[in-house]
Ligand code: SF4
């Protein structure tokens with residue numbers, strides 16, 4: 001801890017705190033989803049009749065957003081691109097915390113840059129769709145706009161660090177590696193990085209308490225993960241044995 | 242009824258512009274005090290209703306994963322917004338599934354989430370006030386629990402689960418819905434939704450036997466309470482009196498007669514429908530269902546076959562085993578309930594019935610998939626059997642069959658507009674408007690293919706369409722039971738049966 005500036009100390013504290021809130025919040029929610037009982041069999045039919053079938057169904061939902069595709073192609077295309085590039089960006093960021101960085105992450109590298117731009121554009125598209133379609137405008141609230149704006153800002157600050165102000169990547173990496181190895185070092189003297197990091201912390205803290213929990217919740221949705229074997233295997237309602 | 246504005250039939254389903262408060266006048270009637278009490282609910286709203294309602298909501302949140310998760314994970318993507326027939330028919334934004342959910346979600350946020358307690362403004366968190374309760378009353382009784390929205394939701398959010406929970410909460414503070422609670426009162430006391438006592442039932446079945454004898458010259462029996470029969474048939478009680486339901490019942494009778502399978506109905510369990518599901522009350526659903534199990538044991542039958550009723554088939558197929566199973570007293574081969582369509586089609590495929598399709602040659606038939614059958618159950622051995630088996634059955638008894646627009650059938654079928662306990666007169670305006678998508682799709686095949694018959698396997702659908710299609714200028718005679726078509730084509734005395 002010796003030699004750390006006050007600013008660094010504050011940020012190191014905030015980083016650990018937000019990570020802890022994120023983890024605890026996420027785990028708590030997932031735990032709640034896992035333990036809350038499903039009294040009855042309610043898969044949306046036609047549903048798979050085997051566990052393997054459910055794995056396929058869920059793979060489709062998670063990797064391709066199959067239901068959303070059926071529901072609205074315009075939303076699907078925007079939402080799908082948004083999520084894919086978000087995933088690429090998260091993966092790309094692993095190079096800041098993993099030493100040595102696995103080869104695959106370098107491979108994503110170049111895509112990551114485009115991904116940042118696409119993330120901003122697709123967030124803008126989703127934002128516009130919320131406003132211009134009367135039905136989505138009606139159902140959208142501050143939280144929905146907030147989530148999109150937050151993501152766009154995170155992406156925009158990230159891009160600016162890379163293209164406009166050329167952040168000192170190795171200083172950033174040192175700081176991040178310091179955090180994950182619990183031997184923190186000084187935060188780089190880079191305002192943009194500090195803003196970027198702060199926004200990410202806001203996202204982390206916000207996620208478990210918001211609709212963004214869909215990221216964990218989707219794996220527990222009874223209408224999607226239940227097997228249609230109602231009569232082959234008796235489903236027991238835990239509160240009515 | 243004359244003043245209900247119906248949309249012109251063009252064969253196309255248009256998504257309306259939002260029309261705020263368009264359906265606020267469509268209000269279900271409140272149950273009378275004694276109707277609530279009979280079911281174990283408080284007679285009317287107590288002074289501390291808010292506390293009771295919130296406690297109930299808290300309890301449901303720990304008992305139903307669906308409710309908990311669905312209230313959390315909606316991202317407001319909007320994919321469901323144009324999928325509900327009530328929104329398409331009325332344009333009232335609260336009939337968009339996600340908006341319907343929001344009525345409960347805003348209360349959930351306020352009372353059950355950290356974010357809602359800290360920042361009520363950011364995500365619309367609201368106290369459970371009289372006004373909110375009033376919105377609940379309105380719009381949770383404008384959901385037929387058809388699950389269409391859940392098909393398109395990236396998280397499978399099923400608004401039906403939420404409206405069931407809302408009704409359960411409202412019942413817990415004496416806000417019962419008249420139609421559902423009245424019907425449930427009759428089934429738990431008399432044994433069927435219509436409140437028909439055994440002598441009346443017996444009488445009408447005897448009349449039916451006479452009618453069929455007169456028409457066909459054959460002694461087709463409609464047995465009641467016959468011990469040791471092979472099959473217990475459970476039909477929705479509408480099959481005993483309404484038309485075209487009763488033509489379906491005649492069809493079941495002819496099938497059993499020709500197959501030479503001994504069968505019986507039960508006066509104790511003379512109802513297949515189970516409105517316990519509609520009001521989201523697990524105990525009542527079980528209480529209604531268990532009469533059927535008891536009757537089967539008492540009559541010492543080998544198997545249970547059920548008649549044409551949509552939501553009841555969902556309860557039977559998906560819930561019976563949990564609620565009232567295991568059925569280890571039945572024939573090991575037949576422990577799961579069989580749908581009458583499965584039963585009949587199997588006989589036809591085994592060549593146990595003689596069919597003459599030409600009796601149906603004057604008909605051009607289409608099939609309306611009932612919502613609960615389509616999205617809440619299965620028939621046969623593979624997923625989607627609930628779509629194929631009724632169609633195969635229809636095609637095996639008549640030559641002219643056409644499907645409606647594929648956007649309106651099978652998995653994505655539209656509800657008739659009166660399911661979920663909404664088949665009641667005071668909601669007629671809503672029912673007519675909610676039937677719009679089906680009416681449009683039907684109109685298209687009537688114009689293009691000369692369809693003159695829409696067959697279906699649900700008592701509620703049949704009652705609804707015979708009532709509302711005339712509002713669109715379509716004659717009620719298009720509505721048919723699937724087993725009515727079977728009845729037309731079956732040649733009595735033609736085969737030796739199984
Ligand atoms: S489709 Fe599902 S996630 Fe999207 S708005 Fe409707 S309920 Fe919410």
Ligand code: SF4
Nearest residue numbers: 325384385387388390
């Ligand atoms: S379950 Fe059916 S009636 Fe209810 S909101 Fe969904 S689509 Fe509408």
